[in-house]
Amino acid sequence: MTSRKAGLGRGLEALIPIHGETTSSRPPGQTSANGSSMFRLINPDGTVRDRLPVTLEEMKSLYADMVEARVYDDKSMAMQRQGRLATYAPFRGQEAAQIGAAAALRPGDWVSGTYRDAALNWKAGYPWKLLILGRTGDERGGQVPEGVNVMPPSITVGGHMIHAVGLAWAERLKGTDRIALTSFGDGATSEGDFHEAMNFAAVYETPTVFLCQNNGWAISYPVEEQTRSETIADKALAYGMPGVRVDGNDVIAVLVAVREAAERAREGEGPSLVEAVTYRLGPHTTADDPGRYRKDDEVAAWEELDPLVRVRRLLERSGAWTESWQQSLETEASNRIEEAVAWAESVPEPEPDDMFKRMFAEPTPNLVEQEREATGRG
Amino acid sequence: MAQLSYREAVAYGIAQEMRRDPKLVMLGEDIAAAGGVFKTTVGLLDEFGPDRIKDTPISEQAIVGAAMGAAMTGIPVIAELMFSDFVAVTWDMIANEIAKTRYMTDGQVALPLVIRTANGGGVRFGAQHSQSVENWCMMIPGLKVVAPSTPTDVIGLMAASVRDPDPVVFFEHKALMAMSEEIPDGEIVDELGKAKILREGTDVTIAALAAMVPKALEAAERLAADGISAEVIDVRSLMPLDTRTILGSVSKTGRFYTVEENPRVLGWGAEVVSIVTDEAFWDLDGPCIRITTPHIPLPAAASLEDMAIPSVDRIYETVRRTAGGSA
Numbered sequence: 001m002t003s004r005k006a007g008l009g010r011g012l013e014a015l016i017p018i019h020g021e022t023t024s025s026r027p028p029g030q031t032s033a034n035g036s037s038m039f040r041l042i043n044p045d046g047t048v049r050d051r052l053p054v055t056l057e058e059m060k061s062l063y064a065d066m067v068e069a070r071v072y073d074d075k076s077m078a079m080q081r082q083g084r085l086a087t088y089a090p091f092r093g094q095e096a097a098q099i100g101a102a103a104a105l106r107p108g109d110w111v112s113g114t115y116r117d118a119a120l121n122w123k124a125g126y127p128w129k130l131l132i133l134g135r136t137g138d139e140r141g142g143q144v145p146e147g148v149n150v151m152p153p154s155i156t157v158g159g160h161m162i163h164a165v166g167l168a169w170a171e172r173l174k175g176t177d178r179i180a181l182t183s184f185g186d187g188a189t190s191e192g193d194f195h196e197a198m199n200f201a202a203v204y205e206t207p208t209v210f211l212c213q214n215n216g217w218a219i220s221y222p223v224e225e226q227t228r229s230e231t232i233a234d235k236a237l238a239y240g241m242p243g244v245r246v247d248g249n250d251v252i253a254v255l256v257a258v259r260e261a262a263e264r265a266r267e268g269e270g271p272s273l274v275e276a277v278t279y280r281l282g283p284h285t286t287a288d289d290p291g292r293y294r295k296d297d298e299v300a301a302w303e304e305l306d307p308l309v310r311v312r313r314l315l316e317r318s319g320a321w322t323e324s325w326q327q328s329l330e331t332e333a334s335n336r337i338e339e340a341v342a343w344a345e346s347v348p349e350p351e352p353d354d355m356f357k358r359m360f361a362e363p364t365p366n367l368v369e370q371e372r373e374a375t376g377r378g
Numbered sequence: 379m380a381q382l383s384y385r386e387a388v389a390y391g392i393a394q395e396m397r398r399d400p401k402l403v404m405l406g407e408d409i410a411a412a413g414g415v416f417k418t419t420v421g422l423l424d425e426f427g428p429d430r431i432k433d434t435p436i437s438e439q440a441i442v443g444a445a446m447g448a449a450m451t452g453i454p455v456i457a458e459l460m461f462s463d464f465v466a467v468t469w470d471m472i473a474n475e476i477a478k479t480r481y482m483t484d485g486q487v488a489l490p491l492v493i494r495t496a497n498g499g500g501v502r503f504g505a506q507h508s509q510s511v512e513n514w515c516m517m518i519p520g521l522k523v524v525a526p527s528t529p530t531d532v533i534g535l536m537a538a539s540v541r542d543p544d545p546v547v548f549f550e551h552k553a554l555m556a557m558s559e560e561i562p563d564g565e566i567v568d569e570l571g572k573a574k575i576l577r578e579g580t581d582v583t584i585a586a587l588a589a590m591v592p593k594a595l596e597a598a599e600r601l602a603a604d605g606i607s608a609e610v611i612d613v614r615s616l617m618p619l620d621t622r623t624i625l626g627s628v629s630k631t632g633r634f635y636t637v638e639e640n641p642r643v644l645g646w647g648a649e650v651v652s653i654v655t656d657e658a659f660w661d662l663d664g665p666c667i668r669i670t671t672p673h674i675p676l677p678a679a680a681s682l683e684d685m686a687i688p689s690v691d692r693i694y695e696t697v698r699r700t701a702g703g704s705a
Contacts (some may be wrong), residue, residue, distance in 0.1 A: 112447075132548055142485045142486070143486045144483070145484065152483060157472075159474065162439060162443030162446075162447065163444075163447035163450065163475075165555070166444035166445060166446055166450070167447040167448070167451060168447075169447070169448055170448035170451040170453045171451065173401075173429065174453070180447075184564060192439060193440075193470075194438040196439050196443070197440060199437065200440040200444060204444075204648055205433075254470075354484070357485065358480060358484050359480065359519065359520060360480070360543075360544045361542075361543040364571060365571070365621070365622070366617070366618055366619055
């Protein structure tokens with residue numbers, strides 16, 4: 001490995017020792033036989049392993065974001081159960097990975113994520129109200145406000161990783177210093193798209209950050225079955241790019257790793273892979289019953305590693321967390337989400353014309369005829 | 379006026395658009411120093427440099443997907459797939475992503491993107507490198523599909539495709555590469571969704587596409603000697619489809635034939651015939667007849683490939699046998 005390619009790991013090592021993680025301290029369900037190292041700054045009990053590169057106010061703000069994301073997630077699950085949303089894919093347990101990654105980006109950077117990345121997308125600028133509108137089954141939720149470079153959630157698995165390569169390539173062609181971050185799960189690394197995207201990005205040296213939220217499960221298929229690689233991060237080696245494994249339930253570890261990968265990309269050093277080791281506490285989607293394929297005690301062990309609890313403990317230790325502050329965070333978040341829901345539910349039903357007019361810049365004569373036939377107008 | 383071959387016209391058409399729009403880039407396998415495996419991109423690297431004419435790894439899904447990503451930022455992109463058979467390798471990107479992006483963003487995200495690819499048989503490449511797959515793309519909502527049959531149309535339709543704000547799949551026919559003609563001076567810009575009547579006639583209408591067009595014209599010449607006046611339409615654009623020109627012709631002749639290279643089942647002619655029977659039924663003097671490749675993979679053996687793809691003889695015989703009393 002050249003020193004350039006080892007840059008990411010070296011930077012992290014300078015911040016904190018990343019080797020020597022013992023098997024016993026590794027989260028359950030994410031063990032690896034040879035004790036691969038994992039970068040972590042905040043321990044599950046809220047103690048820190050080194051000086052954190054954020055202020056207390058920034059820490060509180062990230063915590064507030066995670067709380068808001070969880071309120072959204074809970075609300076969405078409830079709404080789906082009430083028949084007010086179509087299928088929903090909860091991200092509970094992955095708030096740190098998503099909020100930490102988005103916090104590492106600059107305005108204008110591209111984000112290309114999945115159906116489970118609502119918190120990532122929101123933190124990067126995609127409004128809750130449009131995410132909700134999209135989940136009610138309205139394509140107008142796929143419209144992103146001007147200046148927000150976040151792609152609508154990718155519903156298919158894998159293709160969006162390649163889009164991030166193209167997005168980043170285009171920004172380099174334009175001479176900007178924008179980068180593209182693509183987020184995907186452990187299961188997506190088995191898609192051919194992962195290989196093509198990683199190789200293409202490396203060969204073209206595109207400013208792309210590959211963020212794998214390894215949440216342990218691809219619906220019912222565990223990560224241990226998904227790959228024989230020791231870690232997802234290991235896969236980077238084969239493509240000639242740095243790969244780093246971080247504790248995905250540690251918001252600051254994710255922030256630091258993604259920021260370093262992003263800055264490396266911005267400086268023309270090419271793509272990196274960040275594996276955020278986390279856990280999907282909920283079902284794959286509202287149509288899934290995880291009780292059929294995984295054990296309650298595994299889930300319970302991961303509940304202990306809740307990314308929000310860890311930061312709350314840290315803030316408690318600093319005297320910065322109180323019950324009333326928590327209450328106000330939840331109330332304010334809930335109010336904002338309710339407002340977004342009210343807006344989304346007030347949007348009138350789409351018109352029949354909409355499905356024809358959004359096909360092409362100008363409707364083709366063939367479609368105009370078909371519209372007349374389908375709508376019975378004219 | 380310059381004499382240009384079909385293959386030269388591809389590079390000519392791309393160059394015309396690259397000079398016009400400095401943002402336009404192209405990527406694909408072996409398109410730069412090698413000039414493309416069909417020599418359709420010769421000279422482009424020299425004129426436009428390696429940043430705009432990008433060779434890629436053998437990654438069709440990434441070629442088309444990266445082109446889509448770049449197009450989302452407003453950069454117009456031409457992506458080359460070496461053989462049209464390989465659209466199958468990148469079908470997720472074409473059918474699920476590119477075709478649906480504008481729709482799923484309520485019209486917000488445009489993809490100024492052209493996917494160019496070498497289509498069709500007759501050049502002994504066997505079952506996996508000879509297919510005519512324009513009908514695959516035609517049946518996906520959200521794609522535009524063109525297949526020019528002459529050098530001038532290659533240039534004009536390339537310009538129309540590049541300038542179109544929506545994704546276009548552009549089929550270049552392998553068997554036409556050597557065909558050559560005089561092309562007009564100056565900028566050549568055509569229009570998508572316009573068929574062309576290449577030969578006027580009164581007894582029958584023959585609609586053909588790409589390499590089937592010169593065969594249909596030759597058959598029409600022979601039919602004329604037998605006293606059958608055939609109107610030949612080059613369909614050129616499958617999506618949008620110029621139904622007006624086709625229906626206008628059928629209402630005049632009363633007899634309708636398609637000549638299709640794609641295998642019979644759900645070839646593009648099936649859709650066109652269905653439109654004709656819907657819209658011009660009372661103008662018809664007999665059944666619409668599709669002349670197609672049988673529903674088989676294209677054989678590698680020269681004699682069998684020639685038999686499978688509609689030939690001038692088959693077009694001529696079929697029309698002569700069925701044109702009935704109108705002759």
